[in-house]
Amino acid sequence: MENREVVIEVKDLVKSFNGRVILNGINLKVYKGETLVIMGGSGCGKSTLLRNMIGTHRPDSGSIFIKGNDITKLNESEFDKIRKIYGMVFQDAALYDSMNVEENISLVLCEHTKLDPDIISIMVKMKLELVGLRGFEKFMPSQLSGGMRRRVGIARALAMDPELVFYDEPTAGLDPIIAGVIDKLILDLSKKLQITSVVVTHDMKSVFAIADRVVMLYDGKIIAEGEMSEIKNSEDPRIKQFITGSPEGPIQFLQSGDGYLDELTK
Amino acid sequence: MLNFIAAIGKRVLSTLSQIGGIFILLKATLFWVFIGPFIKKPISYRNIFQQMVFEGVNSLLIVFFVTFFTGIVLAMQSAYQLAQLGAEMYVASLVAVAMAREMGPVLAALVVAGRVGAAITAELGSMQVTEQVEALQTQALNPVRFLVVPRFIALMVMLPCLTILGVFAGMVGGYLMGVFSIGINSGVYIDITFKFLALKDIYTGLIKSVSFAMIIALIGCYMGLNAKGGAEGVGRATTVSVVTSFIMIILADCVLTGIFFFSQM
Numbered sequence: 100m101e102n103r104e105v106v107i108e109v110k111d112l113v114k115s116f117n118g119r120v121i122l123n124g125i126n127l128k129v130y131k132g133e134t135l136v137i138m139g140g141s142g143c144g145k146s147t148l149l150r151n152m153i154g155t156h157r158p159d160s161g162s163i164f165i166k167g168n169d170i171t172k173l174n175e176s177e178f179d180k181i182r183k184i185y186g187m188v189f190q191d192a193a194l195y196d197s198m199n200v201e202e203n204i205s206l207v208l209c210e211h212t213k214l215d216p217d218i219i220s221i222m223v224k225m226k227l228e229l230v231g232l233r234g235f236e237k238f239m240p241s242q243l244s245g246g247m248r249r250r251v252g253i254a255r256a257l258a259m260d261p262e263l264v265f266y267d268e269p270t271a272g273l274d275p276i277i278a279g280v281i282d283k284l285i286l287d288l289s290k291k292l293q294i295t296s297v298v299v300t301h302d303m304k305s306v307f308a309i310a311d312r313v314v315m316l317y318d319g320k321i322i323a324e325g326e327m328s329e330i331k332n333s334e335d336p337r338i339k340q341f342i343t344g345s346p347e348g349p350i351q352f353l354q355s356g357d358g359y360l361d362e363l364t365k
Numbered sequence: 366m367l368n369f370i371a372a373i374g375k376r377v378l379s380t381l382s383q384i385g386g387i388f389i390l391l392k393a394t395l396f397w398v399f400i401g402p403f404i405k406k407p408i409s410y411r412n413i414f415q416q417m418v419f420e421g422v423n424s425l426l427i428v429f430f431v432t433f434f435t436g437i438v439l440a441m442q443s444a445y446q447l448a449q450l451g452a453e454m455y456v457a458s459l460v461a462v463a464m465a466r467e468m469g470p471v472l473a474a475l476v477v478a479g480r481v482g483a484a485i486t487a488e489l490g491s492m493q494v495t496e497q498v499e500a501l502q503t504q505a506l507n508p509v510r511f512l513v514v515p516r517f518i519a520l521m522v523m524l525p526c527l528t529i530l531g532v533f534a535g536m537v538g539g540y541l542m543g544v545f546s547i548g549i550n551s552g553v554y555i556d557i558t559f560k561f562l563a564l565k566d567i568y569t570g571l572i573k574s575v576s577f578a579m580i581i582a583l584i585g586c587y588m589g590l591n592a593k594g595g596a597e598g599v600g601r602a603t604t605v606s607v608v609t610s611f612i613m614i615i616l617a618d619c620v621l622t623g624i625f626f627f628s629q630m
Contacts, residue, residue, distance in 0.1 A: 155503065180505075207504045
């Protein structure tokens with residue numbers, strides 16, 4: 100395990116917003132070819148962690164290495180070189196509204212490569228075939244359903260043949276069948292194309308389907324990290340509660356009654 | 366009392382940070398207009414062209430409409446005053462100079478701020494809240510180069526063009542009023558118009574309209590790219606963008622007119 104190539108390494112990452120600490124000393128490694136799932140409840144900081152890894156947020160302290168480059172110390176143009184080796188799938192796909200499916204996928208190829216338009220159009224067809232949407236080139240994002248948009252988002256993330264793909268809640272808000280299709284797609288891509296995947300999700304069904312390794316985030320800290328089987332059999336009550344989805348347990352979302360009366364009668 | 370002072374302080378700070386943000390955006394925009402294309406990547410001409418059509422060509426009718434009727438109004442109002450001096454024929458020069466130096470640039474800018482500035486903020490704002498701007502960033506496509514620069518260049522070219530057309534439309538309106546209603550001889554009207562309308566009247570108007578274009582594009586893009594909080598946030602950003610643009614256009618107009626006035630331009 101330890102001798103596998105490390106693609107991403109996060110060291111002592113701290114990030115706060117308006118004085119509220121969201122991430123409090125995160126240490127994390129992502130190995131080549133694996134699918135790492137970062138799970139945790141809403142507001143635990145998992146999206147913030149992802150945004151730090153893709154560089155749209157800068158951390159307060161700590162460092163993030165992608166293939167040995169500390170991205171927290173790079174300037175924009177150096178970072179752009181790193182950005183070309185990864186793809187990102189956004190929660191609601193974030194397709195460019197003003198462009199059709201083909202333009203959405205080919206934009207990055209037209210901008211960053213000197214390929215012939217004919218070749219680019221063939222590549223777009225190949226990417227769409229991968230996600231099962233060939234023939235939809237001329238559709239606008241508004242004409243597609245949620246699941247289709249998500250799949251176009253995946254095709255767009257794959258446009259530059261990245262070795263690393265980030266997914267932000269890829270199955271959120273989809274019906275169970277489409278969610279299953281997306282899970283299978285993520286699995287297929289990482290096996291067929293040897294892509295390293297980092298998936299942020301709170302959908303346990305999806306975690307069981309795709310994860311090689313799981314990191315559980317709670318209150319800005321990593322409380323568990325390990326192979327899927329270890330997490331499944333974990334004795335930690337917080338993890339058990341998260342997997343079963345029980346409202347009763349150590350993770351409290353309901354406010355306790357203390358001081359309630361005082362506050363009402365103040 | 367302390368709360369009151371704190372609230373004012375907070376407001377001042379946020380305004381200052383917005384002004385700072387707009388200047389940072391201006392710097393980045395100028396970089397991608399003048400330096401970026403030569404050392405990095407060129408700007409997409411297709412994008413600029415699309416924006417020119419939207420910002421300029423599609424604003425033609427409304428700018429024409431507003432300035433044409435303002436020309437007519439100016440002719441009537443000045444005829445009312447000049448009639449007391451028996452100098453109605455100077456309606457011609459008054460309309461021409463007022464349109465070229467003041468009304469043309471300002472009216473065109475206000476119309477464009479309402480139409481184009483609002484559209485820019487709404488579009489970029491909804492791109493921001495639906496993560497499309499972030500998506501551009503992760504694809505190593507600089508949002509300033511990709512979204513701001515085409516809108517900026519297109520407006521810098523198109524607003525002066527609209528202004529020239531607006532000035533002309535206003536003068537036509539004044540001419541129609543002056544000749545067919547006030548009863549000034551057509552030849553005299555045209556003669557007086559060109560006798561008093563100097564080249565500097567035209568170019569001071571154009572200097573104004575270039576500055577207004579900069580204000581509209583920068584404020585529109587800045588407010589859009591900094592929109593937060595879903596649909597409501599986009600709506601708020603759009604309102605703030607249009608109101609701020611209006612105020613800044615009038616302020617800039619006052620300052621520029623002062624500069625031209627005191628430097629005898």
